[in-house]
Amino acid sequence: MSDPMAEIRASFxxxxxxxxxxxxxxxxTMDDGDTDPETIxxxxxxxxxxxxxxxxxGLDNLVHFAHRLESAMDEVRTxxxxxxxxxxxxxxxxxxxxGDLVRAARDDDTVSSDVTDPVLExxxxxxxxxxxxxxxxxxxPTTLSLDFGDDMxxxxxxxxxxLPTPEPDPADAxxxxxxxxxxxxxxxxxxxxxxxxxxxxxxxxxxxxxxTVTCHTTALPTLDQIDAATGHLSWTLTVHTExxxxxxxxxxEFVDGLCxxxxxxxxxxxxxxxxxxxxxxxxxxPLSPPEQPASTAMLPDPTTVPxxxxxxxxxxxxxxxxxxxxxxxAPAKPSGTPTQPHATVRxxxxxxxxxxxxxxxxxxxxxxxSQSVTEAGLPPxxxxxxxxxxxxxxxxDIQESVMMIRAQxxxxxxxxxGRIVRESSASVGKEVRLHTDGENTEVDKTVIERLADPLxxxxxxxxxxxxxxxxxxLAAGKPREGHVTLTAxxxxxxxxxxxxxxxxxINRERVRxxxxxxxxxxxxxxLTDGDIDNLLFLPGFSTAQEISNLSGRxxxxxxxxxxxxALGGRIAITxxxxxxxxxxxxxxxxxxxxxxxxxxxxxxxxxxxxxxxxETLTLTQDDVKALGPQAHVVQIRGGFVPLFxxxxxxxxxxxxxxxxxxxxxxxxxxxxxxxxxxxxGIEDQRQVVIKGLEGSYGPVPGIAAAxxxxxxxxxxxxxxxxxxxxxxxxxxxxxPQHALAG
Amino acid sequence: MALRDQLRVMVVDDMSTSRGLIANALDSxxxxxxxxxxxxxxxxxxxxxxxxxxxxxxxxxxxxxxxxLLHALRTNGPTRGIGFLLITGRADREIIDxxxxxxxxxxxxxxxxPAGLRAAIExxxxxx
Numbered sequence: 007m008s009d010p011m012a013e014i015r016a017s018f019x020x021x022x023x024x025x026x027x028x029x030x031x032x033x034x035t036m037d038d039g040d041t042d043p044e045t046i047x048x049x050x051x052x053x054x055x056x057x058x059x060x061x062x063x064g065l066d067n068l069v070h071f072a073h074r075l076e077s078a079m080d081e082v083r084t085x086x087x088x089x090x091x092x093x094x095x096x097x098x099x100x101x102x103x104x105g106d107l108v109r110a111a112r113d114d115d116t117v118s119s120d121v122t123d124p125v126l127e128x129x130x131x132x133x134x135x136x137x138x139x140x141x142x143x144x145x146x147p148t149t150l151s152l153d154f155g156d157d158m159x160x161x162x163x164x165x166x167x168x169l170p171t172p173e174p175d176p177a178d179a180x181x182x183x184x185x186x187x188x189x190x191x192x193x194x195x196x197x198x199x200x201x202x203x204x205x206x207x208x209x210x211x212x213x214x215x216x217x218t219v220t221c222h223t224t225a226l227p228t229l230d231q232i233d234a235a236t237g238h239l240s241w242t243l244t245v246h247t248e249x250x251x252x253x254x255x256x257x258x259e260f261v262d263g264l265c266x267x268x269x270x271x272x273x274x275x276x277x278x279x280x281x282x283x284x285x286x287x288x289x290x291x292p293l294s295p296p297e298q299p300a301s302t303a304m305l306p307d308p309t310t311v312p313x314x315x316x317x318x319x320x321x322x323x324x325x326x327x328x329x330x331x332x333x334x335x336a337p338a339k340p341s342g343t344p345t346q347p348h349a350t351v352r353x354x355x356x357x358x359x360x361x362x363x364x365x366x367x368x369x370x371x372x373x374x375x376s377q378s379v380t381e382a383g384l385p386p387x388x389x390x391x392x393x394x395x396x397x398x399x400x401x402x403d404i405q406e407s408v409m410m411i412r413a414q415x416x417x418x419x420x421x422x423x424g425r426i427v428r429e430s431s432a433s434v435g436k437e438v439r440l441h442t443d444g445e446n447t448e449v450d451k452t453v454i455e456r457l458a459d460p461l462x463x464x465x466x467x468x469x470x471x472x473x474x475x476x477x478x479x480l481a482a483g484k485p486r487e488g489h490v491t492l493t494a495x496x497x498x499x500x501x502x503x504x505x506x507x508x509x510x511x512i513n514r515e516r517v518r519x520x521x522x523x524x525x526x527x528x529x530x531x532x533l534t535d536g537d538i539d540n541l542l543f544l545p546g547f548s549t550a551q552e553i554s555n556l557s558g559r560x561x562x563x564x565x566x567x568x569x570x571x572a573l574g575g576r577i578a579i580t581x582x583x584x585x586x587x588x589x590x591x592x593x594x595x596x597x598x599x600x601x602x603x604x605x606x607x608x609x610x611x612x613x614x615x616x617x618x619x620x621e622t623l624t625l626t627q628d629d630v631k632a633l634g635p636q637a638h639v640v641q642i643r644g645g646f647v648p649l650f651x652x653x654x655x656x657x658x659x660x661x662x663x664x665x666x667x668x669x670x671x672x673x674x675x676x677x678x679x680x681x682x683x684x685x686x687g688i689e690d691q692r693q694v695v696i697k698g699l700e701g702s703y704g705p706v707p708g709i710a711a712a713x714x715x716x717x718x719x720x721x722x723x724x725x726x727x728x729x730x731x732x733x734x735x736x737x738x739x740x741x742p743q744h745a746l747a748g
Numbered sequence: 749m750a751l752r753d754q755l756r757v758m759v760v761d762d763m764s765t766s767r768g769l770i771a772n773a774l775d776s777x778x779x780x781x782x783x784x785x786x787x788x789x790x791x792x793x794x795x796x797x798x799x800x801x802x803x804x805x806x807x808x809x810x811x812x813x814x815x816x817l818l819h820a821l822r823t824n825g826p827t828r829g830i831g832f833l834l835i836t837g838r839a840d841r842e843i844i845d846x847x848x849x850x851x852x853x854x855x856x857x858x859x860x861x862p863a864g865l866r867a868a869i870e871x872x873x874x875x876x
Contacts, residue, residue: 010775011772013768014768014769014772017768021765047810051808051810054808054837055763055766055808057837058763058766058859059763059766062765062769062858062859062860064859143839143841143844145844145848145854147854147868147872148851148852148853148854148872149853149872149873150801150802150829150853150872150873220796223797223798224798
């Protein structure tokens with residue numbers, strides 16, 4: 007994109023997404039009963055900014071809609087209209103349509119007026135904004151006199167370099183209160199030629215009191231024109247001191263006549279008259295920290311000032327903007343409120359991914375280097391070994407930081423779900439409220455993007471199938487309004503996202519009957535409640551008696567499950583009859599690295615994700631019990647855990663005769679069950695970089711991905727839960743005669 | 749040397765899109781010395797270290813709005829003489845009157861095209 011306008015246009019749409027997010031946020035806050043004027047301001051400003059940008063690009067449809075919404079928001083902002091729940095729901099719809107218009111404009115698409123017009127009509131009816139006639143504003147521009155002097159003689163900007171020169175003006179006093187002097191100091195070239203150094207003068211000045219030094223660099227010519235022997239800099243210094251002017255002059259005694267020196271006492275004005283902590287002049291890092299108490303300043307003439315400005319800090323340390331009160335009487339918002347903008351940089355995702363990949367390579371490289379050093383037999387306390395140790399630490403830190411760049415709050419995704427709930431509940435005639443929690447949980451950007459579809463489907467399911475109709479709810483003694491809750495949290499190195507509803511719960515009898523009818527299970531199958539619930543994840547399963555136009559259109563929970571699995575995650579379901587259903591998704595924090603245990607099986611090296619391993623043990627005669635020719639269990643502290651031979655399960659070798667003396671990894675699964683995996687040996691524990699297999703091989707049962715080890719060898723990364731479920735599914739569903747035969 | 753070569757301008761707007769649009773237009777006028785800031789306080793901070801002749805500021809910004817910025821500029825000696833062009837989405841009488849009282853040099857209503865911006869600037873500083 008070399009066309010600057012195209013670039014600006016692209017950035018406009020990105021910015022719009024942020025504005026839409028803060029619009030949704032603000033509306034949510036309003037919906038929660040917050041009537042803070044700043045919240046309404048945020049909502050107003052978001053619409054206003056979208057309109058402004060859209061106007062610049064001639065996006066008329068967007069401007070038209072945004073303008074009407076802006077006017078409605080203005081009614082709210084000015085207190086002429088007090089929105090109730092219904093109004094806020096309409097605002098939400100407007101925000102959704104606004105989002106559609108933004109995206110349509112971005113993709114050169116259109117939104118039908120069948121969508122926009124009814125919404126605008128409702129808005130007009132509800133809020134009743136009258137289009138104000140464009141006022142005729144008489145304003146005569148005031149001309150600025152810019153005297154640039156003789157062009158030829160003065161290529162630089164003489165009047166700019168003179169700008170900071172303090173005039174004997176009370177308002178120019180840079181620091182409120184106290185006694186002291188403002189000193190303007192501009193050395194002549196002769197000052198430098200005679201061997202003087204301004205820095206020493208400033209240091210001497212510092213001995214008199216607190217000193218703030220500001221360097222004026224505006225007179226600096228460009229590099230090719232610079233004459234090193236000529237000084238181009240001048241300074242403004244403020245010194246807080248009880249000393250006399252004479253004492254200050256004495257500091258400059260030896261450069262008298264070699265510089266321009268103006269010394270002005272600043273104690274001639276009453277203290278604390280500055281309306282804003284803009285110091286008169288620029289700062290260099292002060293030689294000693296200036297002591298400036300934060301002060302709420304009096305304004306020179308309150309009648310000419312729109313709003314009180316609150317001084318917060320010194321200008322050099324201007325923090326992210328504190329929100330000044332919108333009315334002079336209102337207290338300032340505490341810092342750390344969501345309205346506080348952060349300094350951000352937009353970076354092309356491709357660049358970050360490149361960095362992630364490079365860091366991945368670095369980790370592998372580092373591992374190879376460590377291995378070579380170990381193999382070279384260097385003592386562990388040699389400088390190389392300790393240096394390598396530090397290198398390892400740094401590599402990890404870099405990796406973590408890089409991962410953090412990719413992480414973003416899951417909030418944007420949750421907001422999209424708000425719309426899904428609003429639209430789907432409206433289409434099936436249910437009253438539904440969405441609750442969200444943990445929106446600030448940070449998740450890898452790719453994960454967020456790829457979660458959108460499965461989550462949308464789950465939310466629709468919850469509204470469509472999970473919740474009962476208002477009448478049924480009332481009959482069951484529940485409130486009319488159904489609740490869908492969406493939460494995200496970090497739990498033991500993974501992200502757990504839950505979608506729950508307070509509906510009727512899974513009708514297990516019906517699920518079972520349906521599964522039998524579809525031939526998914528034998529008629530006499532002995533299934534636990536959990537087994538029945540999990541039938542929902544079988545391909546092609548749909549329990550809705552009538553397929554609604556919302557969910558169940560070919561896409562079932564099996565698709566949801568496979569998209570979650572593709573992200574290295576799992577999905578579990580719990581349900582309580584009459585109380586509701588909860589789907590729980592557990593995802594890895596990142597798709598790029600993994601802490602793994604390196605194990606050996608049948609001369610193959612495998613990586614087992616560390617977070618799946620509960621413990622490792624060596625089996626004794628008493629530990630292993632055979633349940634059949636190929637089924638073993640391990641007895642651990644009184645309980646029995648199924649044993650799986652990793653080598654056999656992956657087809658590396660036939661099942662072993664005896665597992666006594668062998669090593670097993672005790673694996674904890676998402677559903678809380680445990681399993682034991684028999685391996686030949688444990689080699690190491692280290693972080694590995696995940697390299698996806700699916701691009702080349704498609705999904706491989708029991709295998710999550712691959713990695714490159716320190717010695718350059720490729721190793722497969724195990725998906726223990728998948729492996730165990732595949733293996734146990736096989737033992738359960740495999741007819742006995744086949745097992746005997748094969 | 750033409751005025752446009754010497755003129756230093758700062759664009760203040762919380763929307764990077766708007767900053768980009770204005771900077772792009774300024775560039776097309778031949779104005780090369782363009783600084784920008786995303787909010788009033790950082791504009792003031794930047795102005796303290798590198799002064800400009802003209803500030804082009806949006807009115808509607810979070811925290812400190814355009815008129816508050818203007819007021820801060822006008823009540824601080826070194827920035828007192830800086831030209832000020834206010835850009836507003838809604839040209840309310842109230843805003844314009846307040847701007848007038850605070851010493852706003854000119855205003856421009858959104859949406860505007862580069863020619864409109866150029867005219868608004870030239871009304872303050874003269875022919876570019």
